[in-house]
Amino acid sequence: MDWLQVLLVTLAAFLALRLLYRRFWMPSKSDSSCGKNCDC
Amino acid sequence: MAHFLKVALIGNPNTGKTSVFNALTGLNQKVGNYPGITVEKKEGSCRLNRTTKAHILDLPGTYSLNASSMDESVVIELLLNRNNKDFPDVAVVVTDVENLKRNLLLFTQIKDLEIPTLLVVNMSDQMKRKGISIEVEQLQADLGTQVILTSMRHQEGVAALKEALVNYRQLPTTPLLDLETIDADYFSRLQKTFPTESLYKLWLVITQDVNFSSLERKRIQAASDFKVQSDAVLKRLQQKETIKRYQIINQTLKQTYQVNNDAATDLRSRIDRILIHKVWGYVFFFALLFLIFQSIFDWSSVPMDFIDSSFAQLSQWVNAELPPGLFTSLLAEGIIPGLGGIVIFIPQIAFLFLFISLLEESGYMSRVVFLMDRGLRRFGLSGKSVIPLISGTACAIPAVMATRNIENWKERLLTILVTPFTTCSARLPVYLILISLVIPERSILGINAQGLTLMGLYILGFAMALLSSWILKSYFKTTTKSYFVVEMPNYKMPQLKNVGITVLEKTKSFVTEAGKIILAFSVLLWLMASFGPGEPFTKADTIVREANINNPLTEEALEAEIASYRLEHSYIGILGKAIEPVIRPLGYDWKIGIALISSFAAREVFVGSLATIYSVGSEEETPIKNKMAQEKRANGQVVFDLATGISLMLFYAFSMQCMSTLAIVKKETNSWRWPLLQLGLMTVIAYVTAFAAYQILS
Amino acid sequence: MQFLDSLEPGEHATIVDFETEKLPLKLIEMGCLPGNKVCLLHRAPFNCPLYLEIDGCHMAIRREVASLIEIERP
Incomplete structure (x- = not known):
């Protein structure tokens, strides 16, 4: 049973890291498109 | 088909x-x-x-x-x-x-x-x-x-x-x-x-x-x-x-x-005569704000207490029923307390969205924009900044997006820069737990002292937003004329179905978005707290036992001693110790330091982290608040006294601990300059005020 | 010439013309067109912004913008 617990913990750690990577470090598309009427 | x-x-x-x-x-x-x-x-x-x-x-x-x-x-x-x-x-x-x-x-x-x-x-x-x-x-x-x-x-x-x-x-x-x-x-x-x-x-x-x-x-x-x-x-x-x-x-x-x-009946003009009156209009608005915050605090306490104790029981049940092992500990000490940390503020978020959506549906929000425009312009903002500033009390991310209908770029940028000062709901769990620890539960002039403190923190957030905008505005030069058009819709009775769906959708998306991050951080935190480099961590048991060999301790006290020693020498403990010199002048120990580091990405992680930190290696499942109240410094004083509590609240009130907001600001302004300015400025203000508060109060 | 910012609360007038270059398109889209009737309903403290009814449409604009719109009193 021990190996199963270790496996599950490794899986949880992997999922956690992947989620944080996706949320914060994924390159985000630049999309600031301003209308003509906005003076930026 | x-x-x-x-x-x-x-x-x-x-x-x-x-x-x-x-x-x-x-x-x-x-x-x-x-x-x-x-x-x-x-x-x-x-x-x-x-x-x-x-x-x-x-x-x-x-x-x-x-x-x-x-x-x-x-x-x-x-x-x-x-x-x-x-x-x-x-x-x-x-x-x-x-x-x-x-x-x-x-x-x-x-x-x-x-x-x-x-x-x-x-x-x-x-x-x-x-x-x-x-x-x-x-x-x-x-x-x-x-x-x-x-x-x-x-x-x-x-x-x-x-x-x-x-x-x-x-x-x-x-x-x-x-x-x-x-x-x-x-x-x-x-x-x-x-x-x-x-x-x-x-x-x-x-x-x-x-x-x-x-x-x-x-x-x-x-x-x-x-x-x-x-x-x-x-x-x-x-x-x-x-x-x-x-x-x-x-x-x-x-x-x-x-x-x-x-x-055509003149219902609009009759209501307008009161709601945008030069005096009564403002009285009504501020009374309404007060009522909203007071009720958020009062009405949510019952479901929140229930959620808190339910999660403590769940942890206990998992520990007792599942086969012991690494993953069981992760569940009981990492994932469940972490989840509890987010579920607990569902009631408050829901109430806040309820009020905001009622204000918008009824048509009153435009009147607030009308009333506040002149005053806010003095600080370089627009009447339309009211909506982001109020939405900011739920979450800065939708608030920064809500600045899009501000026509003037300078006013919009200032609003984006100062919105994160408003008290977002992620700060709420931090405030709530600290207030319940350090502010006595009695009433002042018939008003609950804890509720009053919370309201004070909200006002402080708004005040700091205005002050920093006022300071920043002179650094921006603008040549364009500020134009501002706002529709004044007719008053409408809010429709229950619309309000209900808004509250449901917003709460759901907030909880899933923030919940994922918190969950991920609690898993990592638990890992970093459960492993450590070298002998002090792996042989904690023998080291502590040998050190106390002449010291008659009960088995229970000895266990607690070992757990604490182990945490101190885990990866996260080493990290917390490393920043201790910087945060000691603010009244924080290394355990709070750990929570600070982990909540840099998202504030709401703070309570979850403390829950995780204080749960690691501990057998009994008491609510997190009791664990914090029992924490002692080396000299026997409680950790969470008034000075530390206030200092922490001020730090959280002003610091920019939200990666998601920084990412959104970068997106909306299309430059790294503004989010970095925000981060630097807010961190300095947070540190200085927390330092001053601790030094004066202790 | 008289401009929209000179109206007193409750007063009615007709829009005659506006400064094409400076007036935001959005205002024209909300019905601020020559020939339309305008009424000042309320003024916020310190006289800004102005709460107007233009051709049945209710909106608030700032003084500076109102001063770009030429009106004629009945």
């Missing part, structure tokens, strides 16, 4: 477009984002008849196809791109019977794109009271569409709308306005250059600064015998176009739309 019809709902703000969407889709809806951008995308499905189902897209509210914000650009981008997977088979323009004239402007524009278009005249239940009569047949003929009168409050017209959608192929698609009547020379040249394209579509591609598939724009600009005219000339033509459109609309309405002004 059911056929899927693609329907787009389009309309001005305040026309009840969302009610129509809710009536059609019910709870079969989901809220997401348009790819790559943060504009909210609402879509849903509904069954029109036995064989046809519809996919319904609720486009952002817009006054016209001349986009002045990113939300409005989304509408144009979609309607001009036939290859978009969401490109509608049929467009439904939702209008409000009272403002039909202005609403029809958008209708004529959509119609000119040669998309089959239905006209929904909503709030028809108001017609009698307002003395309005409409010749539907004539209106249909003049506008080349089918008109459906609806009243979402009484669920009228939904069946007729569904039927009309099924028969959308019968709708004529001829344009209403001949652009050549505006400037024959210019538009005939344009048409000759691109004989196969719709003229109005070409015109939009020229005038609108939105992300079209690059091909379209390049093709037009590359055309050798066609010159894009200067901005001033284009603007002149746009004005002429609008005037022409209103001529068509006026002509149509003259014969089909009658208002008997005597019948």
Whole structure:
């Protein structure tokens, strides 16, 4: 049973890291498109 | 097989477009984002008849196809791109019977794109009271569409709308306005250059600064015998176009739309006389704010206590019932306390969204904008900054996005920069736990002292937002004139269904978004707290036992001693120790340091981290608050005394601990300069005030 | 010439013209067109912004913008 617990913990750690990577470090598309009427 | 019809709902703000969407889709809806951008995308499905189902897209509210914000650009981008997977088979323009004239402007524009278009005249239940009569047949003929009168409050017209959608192929698609009547020379040249394209579509591609598939724009600009005219000339033509459109609309309405002004009751002016009164208007607004915060605090305490103890019990149950091992500990000490840390503030978030959506639905929010504009301009902000500042009390991310309807760039930028000072709900769990630890539960002048402290923190957040905006404003030079147009909608009784769906959707998306991050951090934290380098960690047991060999301790006390020693030498403990010198002047120990580090990415992780840190290796499952109250310093004093508590609250009030907000600010300002400025400035302010508070109070 | 910012609360007038270059398109789209009737309903403290009814449509604008719109009193 021990190996199963270790496996599950490794899986949880992997999922956690992947989620944080996706949320914060994924390159985000630049999309600031301003209308003509906005003076930026 | 059911056929899927693609329907787009389009309309001005305040026309009840969302009610129509809710009536059609019910709870079969989901809220997401348009790819790559943060504009909210609402879509849903509904069954029109036995064989046809519809996919319904609720486009952002817009006054016209001349986009002045990113939300409005989304509408144009979609309607001009036939290859978009969401490109509608049929467009439904939702209008409000009272403002039909202005609403029809958008209708004529959509119609000119040669998309089959239905006209929904909503709030028809108001017609009698307002003395309005409409010749539907004539209106249909003049506008080349089918008109459906609806009243979402009484669920009228939904069946007729569904039927009309099924028969959308019968709708004529001829344009209403001949652009050549505006400037024959210019538009005939344009048409000759691109004989196969719709003229109005070409015109939009020229005038609108939105992300079209690059091909379209390049093709037009590359055309050798066609010159894009200067901005001033284009603007002149746009004005002429609008005037022409209103001529068509006026002509149509003259014969089909009658208002008997005597019948119109003056409910609006009677309510306005109080709500925007020079004195009573402000008194009412601030009293309302006070009531909102007081009730959020009072009403949520019961479900929150229940959630808190439920999660403690769950941990205990997991520990007792599952086979012991690494993963069981992760569940009981990492994941469950972490989840509890987010679930616990669902009640408060829901109440806050409830109040915000009531204010918006009733039409009162525009009055607040009107009242606050002059005052806020003194600080470099706009009346429209009120909405971001109030939404900021839920979460800074939607608040930063809500700045999009501020027309003036300087005012918008300042609003973006200072919005994160407002007390977002992620700070709430931090405040709540600290307040309950360090502020006594008694009443001052009949007001709960804890509630009063919480309100003080909210006021402090707003005050700091204003102060920093006032300081920052002189660093921005602006040459453009500030323009500001805000519609003052009629007062409406909020519809329960709309409010309910908003609260549900917003709370759900907040909890899933923030919840994922918190969960991920609690897993990592637990790992870092459960492993450590070298002997002090692995042999903690023997080391502590040997050190206490002459010290008669109970087995329980010895266990606690070992757990604490182990945590101190785990990876996270080493990290916390490393920053201790920096934070000691603020009154924090290394355990709080760990929570600070982990909550850098998201504040709400703070309570979860403390829960995880204090749970690691501990057998008994008491609520986190009790564990914190029991924490002692080396000299025997409690850790969470008044000085440390206040210092921590101030630190959380001012520091920029939210990666998601920084990411959004970067997106909205299209530069790293502003988020970095925000981060630097807020961290300095947080450190200095927390330092001062601790030094004075201790 | 008289401009919109000179109206007193409760007073009615007709829009005659506006400064094409400076007036935002959005205002024209909301119905601020020559020939339309305008009424000042309320003024916020310190006379800004102005709460107007233009051709049946209710909106608030700032003084500077109102001063770009020429009106004629009945």
